[in-house]
Amino acid sequence: MAASRDPWMREYNEAVKLADDITDMISEKSSFPTTGQETQRHSSAIRRKITILSTRLDSLESLLSKLPAKQPLTQKEMNRRKDMVANLRSKVNQMASTLNMSNFTKRDSLLGPESKSVEAMSRTAGLDNAGFVGLQCQIMKEQDEDLEKLEETVISAKHIALAVNEELDLHTRLIVRVLFLSH
Structure with a gap:
């Protein structure tokens, strides 16, 4: 019950559902012909969802660093959540590589790390x-x-x-x- 009141966990669970949806869509892709408009639309929808999921993961990482004082986490729980996001990000990168979204996985090398303000x-x-x-x-x-x-x-x-x-x-x-x- 506490997890349902935790906005971070709610957001994470939505991200996991989106990742599962993307996995299903990638599996469905094999039933489409190798070329054609419907195949292109399906691939575009998958790419769009992968990008949305990546943005959600960025948001989850940001939320972790800005947790309110009324909701303190132990260091163990903080590390667990960071690992959860890292594992999901790894899954997203694998999905992106299956679709040859090479520019997606190299985003940091193109734009630089997002922690420049801290630096x-x-x-x-x-x-x-x-x-x-x-x-x-x-x-x-x-x-x-x-x-x-x-x-x-x-x-x-x-x-x-x-x-x-x-x-x-x-x-x-x-x-x-x-x-x-x-x-």
Whole structure:
């Protein structure tokens, strides 16, 4: 009965139900033809639910770190809940990999870890104004370097796009010439 009053457990149980639903949908996928609109819709629905589940797991982790004082947990219970979320996240990553959602499992490598605010707070703790300004200059330098890397990537992508465009123009002219000569 206490678990039903615990909002975290309620949210976790809903996440488990969603994970079971996704597992069932993945099992059903084998009954669909390998290609077709219905198969694509089914796969999209699975991907959407996996993304929703991942967001719920993020929410569960956030709730664990912000539990109200009136609902204190022992360290053992806190660790148990963290393990529960980690196990469910592992299951979600496995489901995502079955659907080749490679970008899903690499989200942290693309966006960076979500604990950056905690890291920023620890970096600024105990700094005076001059130290804070120095840290800010260092961060800006790092951001400038990251932007330079991004610029190189964008320029490279632009050159590739221009080369593809030239190739398409050439193929278009050749196709038009072949069509013109065949008539």
